[in-house]
Structures are given as structure tokens and as C-alpha cells.
Amino acid sequence: MIKYSIYLAILVLFISCTNNSSEPDYQLQNQNSATMEKQEKQKIEALLGEYKKSLNTSDAKLAQSLYAKDGIFMPTEAPSAIGSENILKSYEYIFSQIQLNIEFFIEEIEVENDFAFATTSSEGTTLIRATGDTVPEANRELFVFEKVDDDWKIARYMFNKTSPQK
DSSP: OHHHHHHHHHHHHHHHHHHHHHHHHHHHHHHHHHHHHHHHHHHHHHHHHHHHHHHHTTOHHHHHHTEEEEEEEEOTTSOOEESHHHHHHHHHHHHHHEEEEEEEEEEEEEEETTEEEEEEEEEEEEEETTTOOEEEEEEEEEEEEEEETTEEEEEEEEEEEOOOOO
């Protein structure tokens, strides 16, 4: 009977210690998860900043470098560019036709493991190289990102025109 009581006391003590320690561990896990998610979102924001730079400087090589090797660029009123080389050619062609001067506005970024998406809008002007005209530019965008070797890359990107603000 004494052995049984000792075993029971040890079991109760073990269970109570386990229950008490799991709550702080769970809170710590949630804090670490939130911190990691915030860091990943900051990396994606930095990537979007580099993408904006590539557009405003007409840097096709920089734009290409931000995509995954099997990425897909889906511009408005143009065929999709699939894969790194086609993405480069597409941006080279676009930048030969226009010069953008835009600002990005990030509306949301959601991260789930090695994938993420962002919705953004952009606004500014476009210089039409053939005519020299500058026209208003406004778009909404959808980015899908993939983590490749611990770096975020654009896996899919699509945009369409919206009415420019005046």
C-alpha cells in the first residue's frame, strides 16, 4: 500500500509539473512563431522594394533575379512569361517600350511555411517611349512567393490596370 501511495504521489507530481510547464512553452512557441512570421514578412517587403526599384530603373536583370527559376510573370494584355529566360525577355521588351515611375502600396502579406502571397496596388506614371507622352499608371497586383534556399522569390506575379487616382 505504501509503494502504491508513493507511485501515485510521483505520478501526480509528474503530471502537475508537466501541465504547469507546458503553458509557458506554448506561449513561448506562439511568441517565436509570431516573431518569425514578422521577420518573413519584412523579407518579403524588402523583396517588393527591390521589385519596385527594378521597375522604376527599367532593370530587367534585377527583375529576373527576384523570380524563382520556374517563376511565371503574367502581365496585362500580354502572354505569360514562364521560366527565368522568358521573364528576362519579357521585362526587356516592356522596358524598351515604357519607363515606369510608380509607388507600391502593400495591402496584405500572408505567410504559410515556404509559400506566401501579397496583394498590392501601385500608382504613378508611365512614359511611353515611342511618343514621349507621360500617362497615369495604376494597377493592383497579386504576388505568390516561394522560399528558395532561405530566400523569398516571386513564384507567380499577375497584375491588372485600375483607374489611376487624379
